[in-house]
Amino acid sequence: MTNTATRWGILATGKIARDFAQNLHATPGAVIAAVGSRSRGSAEAFARDLGDEHTRAHASYDDLVADPDVDVVYVASPHSHHLEHARLAFAAGKPVLCEKPLTLTRADGEELFDSAGDLFCMEAMWMACHPLIRDLRTRLAAGEFGTPRQVHADLGFVVPSDASERMWDPALGAGALLDMGIYPLTFARLMLGPYVAAVAAGDVSEVGVDLDVAIAARHQSGAVSALTTSMTSASPRAASVATDEGLLEVPADFHHPTYAVWTPEGGEPQRIEPPSEVYGTGLGNEAAHVQDCLRDGLTESPLVPHVQTLELLGVMDDVRRQLGVSYAADR
Template structure:
């Protein structure tokens, strides 16, 4: 593989799949060789659009294609476990969109399967692969702001989304938390690791998914992280990390930033800017490069997006859902929150009197 282009298969044909395929076009060492959908017509239309040689009307054919080095799973997240699992069972390497799965149980199953098969597996947390986010994390790790005291991050869309939209559909893992909240939670995890305790509140829709959710994550170090997500209001989509010696502000689009500012007492603010080549057009290119680098190096997971971190984030998302009382079809009551701050008053639906249907 080190001497040839990496051959990609794309499973699904929606917006994320199209964006990813467009980004791969600009990478000379990448080639999309196959696409799959549950609809042969959809797969063929996608293949024609992006010049892909093979179009499959079922997932299993793509999973069995031995000329595919790695599959990008871009289905709605309720199908991630099934789609990624099918590919791993067939011996394919997998890059799976975020949120990795609906819950940590499904995530653990995929990780165990990849490790048993000796296949590469990575969550498509492109934020972790962005050079400016990596620079921010390195500055924090090097003590630029001192000991981290707090992290804040939010991600909200204006909506409104109709009841029939997937973001309102429990069967598709709808709600703000899994679609948008995964970014603030992952940002906090990047800087502070896994929380010791989780407190959360939400506004739920009539369908039972969260329209907006706020959570406070607490850590053994004494640090706190405040995260918020919404599908009923456009938030600044900003983030900050405050320490004993300074603060870093990411003013807009923290998950794919153009700049951030380091503030330290007695010094002028320092602005760090992204390379102009890392604009929106390059949104998924960095994670694709990281996957290909890892495959050529023979690695089974990426050090930038390690599987243990993915599992930790899923545990936190489960804990938040446990606190706000959101369940998806087929989930058991004992699924969420295990091992994450299970103190008195932190059980399923705690604080339900504060929940207001839309």
């Protein structure tokens, strides 16, 4: 790494990669050094539209990870390819920020982390790095809002039938749970602690894609959570934490919120703003956190630790079993 900037290599050129690149422009100390695609034309268009002045375009992922001017690789390919592409970066000696979900299954997640060796690796759960979410979690853990007893969280969108294959092809890990449901699951984990049980119901398409999912869960603390996700409806996309002293509400879109509201029992609502700057839409805060971890020589993130990522992959494995949703990786 350089002393003045972190040089990012972006693996894949889809929508999330474009969103991340735009956020890097708002992130202090971040430079888009290179982008890689299976198509030279796609890489060149990405570099031209979203790169920095000297961003290089590579016509293969192998060339991207081998680029000596790349300090860290952001893996933005479909879920089903994360393990393969993260391994490619590790083999080149590069630390990795890998899009969520880290892999399709917990077993593959364990394999991915094992492959990292002494290299930094983090799942790209940007919500956990958002200044407001971090502040709420810290204050909740300190008892400022009382003892949390319930979480309600939802994230869903109407996904059109002509959306990318990533959203509809079971071979790519398509479905509401892994793409969107991971946010309500993570929010409840951040606010209530580890899971001990989860019961699920849902609607699954003829080709095995989960369209709508509802989860009732219990946590080690004794608290409970009610979580929903959808590919078929304009759902509330909001979250709340009910405590023995009041209600903490995070309005849409809770996974990158602009504010929250605390209403103590019998009291007046109090608006809570982010305590520090939000870089871009919040993806920039995730990038800045990775840069801090690399600067400090860490191999994993304290905000998105490996144990949390693997626990949530395990919960999603269990939910999919209950729904009857399976991927080739399960076999």
